[in-house]
Amino acid sequence: MSAIDFLGHLVLDPTCGSGTTAAVAEQWGRRWITIDTPRVALALARTRLMSARYPYYLLADSRDGRAKEQEVTGRIQPDTPVTGDIRQGFVYERAPHITLKSIANNAEIDVIWEKWQAVLEPLREKLNAALSTRFEEWEIPRDLDDWLEGKDGKGHVADDAARKLHADWWEGRIARQQEIDASIARAADVELLYDRPYEDRSKVRVAGPFTVESLSPHRVITARDDTLADELAAAGALTAQAATPASAVEADFGAMVLENLRSAGVHQLEKRDTIHFSSIEPWPGNYIAAEARYSDGGQMEKRAAILIGPEFGTLTRSQITAAAREASDARFDVLVACAFNFDAQATDLTRLGPLAILKARMNPDLHMAEDLKNTGKGNLFVVFGEPDVEIIDAADGEIRVKVHGVDVFDPSTGEIRSDDVKGIAAWFVDTDYDEESFFVRHAYFLGANDPYKSLKTALKTEIDQEAWETLYSDTSRPFPRPSTGRIAVKVINHFGDEVLKVFGV
Template sequence: MDKLARIGRLRGGGVGLRSILLLDDNPTTALDNIWLDTGSGSFGEPQTYVVQTVVKAIQRCILMTTDPGDLVLDPTCGSGTTAYVAEQWGRRWITVDTSRVALALARTRLMSARYPYYLLADSREGRAKEQDVSGKILADTFVTGDIRHGFVYERAPHVTLKSIANNSEIDVIWEKWQDVLEPLRRRLNEVLSTAFEEWDIPRDLAAWLDGKDGQAKAHMMTANVRKLHADWWEGRIARQKEIDASIARAANFEFLYDHPYEDKSRVRVAGPFTVESLSPHRVVAAREDTLGADLAASGAITSRPSTPANMPETDFGEMVLAHLRRAGVHQQVKADTIHFNSIEPWPGNYIAAEAHYTDGGQTEKRAAVLIGPEFGTLTRSQITAAAREASDSRFDVLIACAFNFDAQATDLNRLGPLAILKARMNPDLHMAEDLKNTGKGNLFVVFGEPDVEILDAPGGEIKVKVHGVDVFDPSTGDIRSDDVKGIAAWFIDTDYDEESFFVRHAYFLGANDPYKSLKTALKAEIDPDAWETLYSDTSRPFARPSTGRIAVKVINHFGDEVLKVFGV
């Protein structure tokens, strides 16, 4: 009781004592199951999508049901609010949508967003903050920066009179400050000829002296008296702050999972993510024979429902050839685009069509067309088999069209005198039946092999220099090396494991510093020398790989990419 009286937690009330609890002792209110603060509309955030969900609603659901590092799935992406919130709060995420518009909006929203940098519990800075907040000394253990250990969160205290009475630290603080305050109180009583107890000393000395006569007031309001009074109150306030902090530390508390501590000196942007395409499912039609019926009966294939006479079924190969006739094959330089005079079916095992085009010297060339799988990857062995077939039939060039190519097929550009072009097909072709207007620009794009040189660096390290990309010259039928103007960005995996490509170095070569807007959007202090190293055709030095391999990925201005692996 003495302790509670000392710190002002008791007051008189009729014939007994009453306790004093402050608003800050329990400053939170439990949420019920009606969230009136998550409504959308004019008082919500700006809308970028017609059915955009308010951020606070998604945030509350994610914080209630997941921990940092957990995986969040949103099968209806929309404007990407779930991915945006999950990215902010350190959750992994997968989001899905049938609309390319929605995915484009979400991708832009994620890439242009800036997020607060929350202190990780498994970090040196986070552990220092935890010690400061809790007042407890933590064991000096190894930290790894693992986000799954969570963040350092603010606390909501639950102060009770019992927790105050049992807090022995308050006695220590009280005794320390008594040695400072008591001498000041005695001297103040001496000069004012008063008998003030601690609780009697007025906060405003001038107002207390208003009732005195002029001579007494002048005698009491000397500089010495004012300083004694100010020093006593300064110590009194400091003592109360220290006691309040001790009470808060010793009280029971709850973590505020939506209020982690933030490092204001850092700016965080979205981590690496990919946008993948899964094309609309195409049902395989069963053949009208015994084998087809048996396969259909066993569930191996599914018969397509009957199609109206005015809606004939479109064959994938015919659809590709139709677009190839109209669009041609594009390369980085417009003059290198191949426009076909004719494309006719070819009765080969691998070659689907024979195409004719005219080179710069008005000589007609014959091209064999290989069409890759509708759902899958075109392999090196398939390209090689088609190239042998094309050589036997005296074709001048093989054009392999596919949505994706096997990584081992990257460096396959020629088989003897036969040039091999790998034309990557635009994913829009997958949805040609569903889109009203599939533009003919960039439906088939050839992106050649990168011309890369590995250089020695001081200290046994190495550097990578990219000279350009090899380009097929339709006028001569040869492969020529182009400069770096055709490269938008290039990346290095400095320790490639032949399974996954990790971007460990990233460089940009677009004209007119295309990432100037990113620097502006970050609104942060950027080291110009460090930024300049990103805008280069030569990498920073790095250690030789433990796997003995590095991989270089080059992306052109059409968004097409090619990967090449080097032994080091």
């Protein structure tokens, strides 16, 4: 990776696997996109990135990086503002290429020599006087005792003062050589070792923000006379009266959804709230595809209308409303809208008069209908209710957001009750929502288990618990009122399902 691209470049890996490419790209300052079809591979990669620890490398565009660069090169660095731009690279170790030409052209060596000669020459003269010798610089022995015991040292006596002069001279001599060697290395041509940036061991780096996105798989349609009708049916909700051939994809998809719905049921946060259907039969409606029956807590049989969204597309608010009117006219007790994705405007649609509306998000595994074993044990249909959110006034005209929980449909009573925050894994706030894109400005983490303990174990280090507790909260920090007049709150459960709710402020 270091050999073929540069910091800040984008790395694409179409076969994610366990996420090695993404992990290495994160370590070496590259942006990355990785793709895979099995959700297991993506889950492994996500867990690997979230729990990884990386060395903190010194950025060239930082104060610490410039100080290290000046220390290594001996060149004064500019005192201009720094921005921490990773595209300017790290501060790397160097491999010098020393040549006779670089030594001969290095004027600093003469300066160093003259500086140390002013120190070493007086010491040499005093040492010659103390030992009654006439040593030149290159003749001063390294080990004074060995010289005294040899034939050249016979007749000479070294007292403590002479030994100190000898030690001081050699200390200065070694320091002069080290300074000259450093000057030669600085002036020599160097090769940057891009795989060995300088590391700040006082800091621990973790992975930057990233998202996990899912896309519905494409399909190939053969050129047949009935393909136009199939395309029109795929653009909207699947209807029970769609006049399509037996081989049409939409009809097969609808039958497959109903078969899995019959065996798996509709799951919610609590296992006791799972809706198990005793029977599912086709229904001759324009939007409602089937009639399902289930028992409440008193063993009274109730009827549920089943709306199936498109195999490749989003179920809209208007389609759910039309199906709800049809279900209300037919005296159904509840409408279960099944889809892979729901329109953002359908988030707060939970009831039409007395009719409760459940939006059951279908698991992408249903796209693999041919290979999927219908065991009834998977969370193929999951309902994630509307979040119970309160806007609280704060000091200085600011506001705060408090999440009380998520609304849950109780099949035993047919009512929607508010549950606590244990079913919420994380929730985010866009404090100035523009209705075009959701920007995470506040992030908070909840759940029945203590995420602080899990994070501490994953990173194998101590974390500022006081700072972390500001994130492990059901109440946001105060923030100014939005200039757009709107805020958005996104809530995510432990299954990875999310719901967005917009508030006017």
